[in-house]
Amino acid sequence: MAKQVPRTRMARRKRRARFFIKTILFIGFMSFLVLGGTIGYFAWKLSDVAADTQELLKRGEKSERREEAVNPKQDNISVLFIGVDNRDGDLDGLSDALLLATFNKNDPSIKLTSIPRDSLVNIPHHGQDKITHAHAFGGVDLTVQTVEELLDIPVDYYVKLNFEAFIEIVDALNGVEVDVAKSFYEQDSYGNHNAIFIEEGKQVLSGEEALAYARMRKNDPQGDIGRGQRQQEIIESLIRKSASISSIRHYDDVLQSVEEHMTMNLSFGNLIALHQYAGAINHIEKLQLKGENLYMNNVYYYQLDEQHTYEISQQLKAHLEIEDSDPYSTPGASVQTEAETFESENTY
Numbered sequence: 107m108a109k110q111v112p113r114t115r116m117a118r119r120k121r122r123a124r125f126f127i128k129t130i131l132f133i134g135f136m137s138f139l140v141l142g143g144t145i146g147y148f149a150w151k152l153s154d155v156a157a158d159t160q161e162l163l164k165r166g167e168k169s170e171r172r173e174e175a176v177n178p179k180q181d182n183i184s185v186l187f188i189g190v191d192n193r194d195g196d197l198d199g200l201s202d203a204l205l206l207a208t209f210n211k212n213d214p215s216i217k218l219t220s221i222p223r224d225s226l227v228n229i230p231h232h233g234q235d236k237i238t239h240a241h242a243f244g245g246v247d248l249t250v251q252t253v254e255e256l257l258d259i260p261v262d263y264y265v266k267l268n269f270e271a272f273i274e275i276v277d278a279l280n281g282v283e284v285d286v287a288k289s290f291y292e293q294d295s296y297g298n299h300n301a302i303f304i305e306e307g308k309q310v311l312s313g314e315e316a317l318a319y320a321r322m323r324k325n326d327p328q329g330d331i332g333r334g335q336r337q338q339e340i341i342e343s344l345i346r347k348s349a350s351i352s353s354i355r356h357y358d359d360v361l362q363s364v365e366e367h368m369t370m371n372l373s374f375g376n377l378i379a380l381h382q383y384a385g386a387i388n389h390i391e392k393l394q395l396k397g398e399n400l401y402m403n404n405v406y407y408y409q410l411d412e413q414h415t416y417e418i419s420q421q422l423k424a425h426l427e428i429e430d431s432d433p434y435s436t437p438g439a440s441v442q443t444e445a446e447t448f449e450s451e452n453t454y
Contacts (some may be wrong), residue, residue, distance in 0.1 A: 222397070
C-alpha cells in the first residue's frame with residue numbers, strides 16, 4: 107500500500123494541473139472573445155462615425171501643392187486642426203484655434219505647429235487680415251488655402267470641431283492633466299465672465315476648465331504665444347489620454363460627441379493608418395509661429411516674424427520630405443505698415 111501513495115499524489119497533481127490549464131485556457135478564450143468583440147465594436151463604430159463626419163474639400167482629394175493624392179499608409183502627411191468658436195452643433199464662424207500637425211512615416215514622428223488666431227496674413231481674395239477670419243469668409247476651404255500660402259506647404263487633411271465637442275471629449279476621458287503656470291479667471295463657453303477659476307499647479311481639468319485654459323490670453327504675459335503653447339499642451343494631453351487602454355470604455359461617449367460636433371476629410375482607412383504613429387505620441391515636437399503685437403486703426407493683430415515663419419516652413423518641408431518650391435521666396439510675408447490699406451472691413 108505504501109507504494110500507492112505517490113501515485114495517488116501524482117494523479118491529484120495531474121488533475122489539478124489539467125484543471126488549472128483548462129481554467130487558464132477558458133479565461134484566455136473568454137478574454138479573446140471580449141477583447142475581440144470590443145475591438146470589433148470599436149472598429150464598426152469608428153467606421154460609422156468616420157463616414158458620418160467625412161466632408162471633402164471643394165478642391166478634391168489632393169492639395170494643389172501635391173502632384174498626386176497622398177496615402178497616410180505610405181506617405182508623409184499634414185493635418186490641420188481647426189477649433190471653431192461656437193457651440194450647439196454649429197461649425198460655422200471664426201476659427202478660435204489652428205494647429206497644424208505633420209507626420210513623418212520614416213521616424214515615425216509628429217510635429218505640432220500652433221498658428222495664433224490673430225496672425226496678420228494674406229487671405230486669398232480678401233487681402234491682409236486676421237487668419238481667424240478666413241473661416242468666417244470661406245469656411246474650411248479658405249482656411250486650408252490660407253495656411254498653405256502662409257507656410258508654403260500642402261495641407262492634406264483637416265479636422266474641425268467646435269467647443270461642444272472639445273468639452274464633451276475631455277469630460278468623456280475624465281479630464282486632461284496640465285501644469286498651470288499661473289492662477290487666473292476666465293469666461294466659460296457661454297461667455298459668462300470670470301466664471302471659471304484655474305488654479306496654479308499640476309492638476310486634471312474638466313472640459314469647461316480645459317477650454318478656458320486653452321482660450322485665455324489677456325492674463326498671459328506671452329499673449330498669443332502663451333495661448334498657443336497651452337493649446338498644444340491640451341492637445342498633447344488629450345492624445346496621450348485617448349491612447350491609454352484605460353480610456354477604451356469611454357470611446358463610445360467620445361465617438362458620439364465627435365459624430366455630432368466634428369467634420370473631417372479623413373476616411374476610416376486614413377484613421378487606421380495613423381496607428382503607426384502610436385510610438386511618437388509621447389515625443390511630439392511643438393513649434394510656435396513667433397511675432398509681435400500690432401495695432402492698426404485701433405484693431406489688434408499679431409504680426410508674424412517673416413524670418414521665423416520661413417524657418418518653420420523649412421522645418422515642416424523637411425519633415426514632410428518635400429522640395430522647396432521657391433528657395434528664394436519667404437513664406438507668410440505679411441509685414442504691413444501704418445500707411446497700407448486693409449482689404450477687409452470686418453470688425454470681428
